[in-house]
Amino acid sequence: MTETAVLRMTGISKSFPGIRALSTVDFDVEAGEVHAVVGENGAGKSTLMKVLAGVYQPDDGTIELDGVAVRLSDPIEARRRGIGMVYQELNLVPDLTVAENILLGSTPSRFGLVDRRALREQARAVLDELDARIHTDDLVGSLTVSQQQIVEIAKVYAARPRIVVLDEPTSSLSEHETQSLFRIIGRMTEAGLAVIYISHRLREVLDISQRVTVLRDKRLVDTRPTSGISAAEMIRLMVGRDLTEVFPKREVEIGEVALSVTGLSRAGEFNDISLTVRSGEILGLAGLVGAGRTEVARAIFGLDNRDAGLIEIDGTVVNIRGPRDAVRAGIAYVPEDRKRDGIVPQLSIKDNISLAVLDRVSAAGWIRPNAERTLARQKADELTVTPPAITPRVDTLSGGNQQKVVFAKWLAARPRVLILDEPTRGVDVGAKADIHTIIGELAARGTAIVLISSELPEVLAVSDRILVLHDGRISAELPRGASEQEVMHAATGEFVS
């Protein structure tokens, strides 16, 4: 089997001033294979992939393509050698069409002008090969995130790579869309491509890959056939300890209705949404991407205007015209898009934590440094933010720790109602467990929690009750203990309640 390796990386090491980022890692991938790479954030996955992409030069080790040692001096060279990267952040031009984006690097032309017909035909051919049903003439900006992702993959595929790296490709996809992505991956491996699949979602890794490599602390732990490994075993290898339960659910007493929403509507996004959440209760909001979950949450928090609807907190109607009103009413929102709506990158951990409650640590407009430090220190400790110092800039932290900082900010506001939108997306296993512990603790303290997650097992395990959204409407209300199938039926609109 070693004979067919398209890529073989041997003894790859990489150091940055003062720190080792990758320590003698071996990795190989074969034609027609999906090879998954898993590990906590900071385990070295990204560094390894950046070495492969030509972004970093390894200090030590060799890279062989088809048995020939190569030097990938820069990303262009790597691409030329047949390495295609699909990053988590999409690199598409929203104002161009699907076809223009797919062939952006190699636009067909005649007499110096774009050959529209050839452009369309070539893009169509690529999409057909991938069995992707997307119109070549649609503007990329008008597509859903999952469609955009497929365009991105098609763009990489159009360059005819030998190896395709997919970095967290399903983080913004729903269950259903993930299946179409898997179909596309299947097409690629049938065509003889080698696929490297990086994901935090272990169940997907089990479903799609033939082999899995586990990294921990910049080192290779093991590479094994996926058929001989369970999710629990993978987690054990990743964290070096046993996690008995991935989603522990804490039993708490459920109290009075804290948040009540009646007839909430916003044109084009959702219609007539009514829901209640009780003190100590965790209400799961399930649905496919685009079903309107995030939109509902944003409207309740005042980030988007609503066309109609009544919001009550503890039985009192509150008029929410913006996040300031929402926070004053006792609502907090951990947003889906952490980079955009969550963290303020240039501020320190401390400044981020205190941002929403500066009035509480200031007098007559002057910040009281000691009070602020104490507050930030306490909340950061509560959430076990690493590093333990509160002065580093928040953008120097890993994704999981940034998410903890966002949590800490809202914990500091002591909300009655906490809306969590994909709280564990792109977060490593350890931080995920920490975040679940915190959610349980908040519920135990009587906070009413709305949980939005595309990870169905998470919603099912943590929620006391589940509302399923389909096409901007509530399609089902399911009790705790509902099955994945029931939720999926309601989410796809095949469910009659």
Added chain:
Amino acid sequence: MSAPTSQPRVMQQSVFARQGTRLALPISIVLILLVGALLSDKFLTLQNLTNVLINMSIVGIIVVGMTFVFVTRGLADLSVPATVAVGGLLVLGLQSSLGTLGAAVVGVLAAAIAGAVNGWLVGYAGLNPVITTLASGTIVLGIAQVFVGGVIVYGDDPQAQDFLTGRVFGVVPVIVLIFIAVVAMGHLLLSRTVLGRWSYAVGSNPFATQASAVPVRRVRAIAFLLTGTLAGFSGVLLGVTLQTARPGIGMGYEFDAITAVVVGGVSLLGGSGTVLRAIGGLLFVQLLTNIMVLQGVPTEPQGIVKGVLIAGAVAIDVALRRRGGRE
């Protein structure tokens, strides 16, 4: 090598990037002082350095406001020449009827109103700051010109002039003290208050800041209100010191203030920089200009040097941002 963690790398990198930016300016100022001392024996005299300070004072007050505009990612306030003129023209034009103090208050208030309009247009209406302040500056200057009939206004209060140019303990001119007081207040406002923290947050990531219940629009507006007010105050001081003002009196101050802020390492992209650094940038530019004047360098090459300085400072800002921002 002991077991590495991701933490030290991250911290080390950012500390390096931070120290690099932090030390460059003080070192440059020390260097330019040395160069000046070597080139001319008139440079390191009390007389000369005091002159530099006096020259700095008027524009320095504007720099304080412009720093807030930069930090909140408000790009720049190009209406400064107009608001300076409003302050200068009104204080002299109304002197005879209101007295110098009363006229000064009216001058500052009028400039503040112009600043508030800018703030409303940029912060609440969401217009592009460069275009907005360019337009409002032109309009305000037009009104000011109509007010004075397009000619020079002369003052008739030499006592006020003497007061501003007079020296405390025979050394420090009053106008320099006023400048220092404004800088101190501006610095405290930006570094110690809720408004200051909000300003950094708005400039760094307005979306997350809004989602954190911060009144983003108000914070943006205040930066322009502040700049208008301070430019008006600066114009008042300028008018009183010169006892003469014409509509074009504030021309070039917007450029000098922007130069100072940029050279001071305050990022045009918002979210970072301090008032003291911006004033450091101003000091550097003023010392450089002073040396060139002492060396008899004509005005045109001076402009070229300043232009190169801005381009260099922006390039360094971009480079540092790239290095500071990881992965």
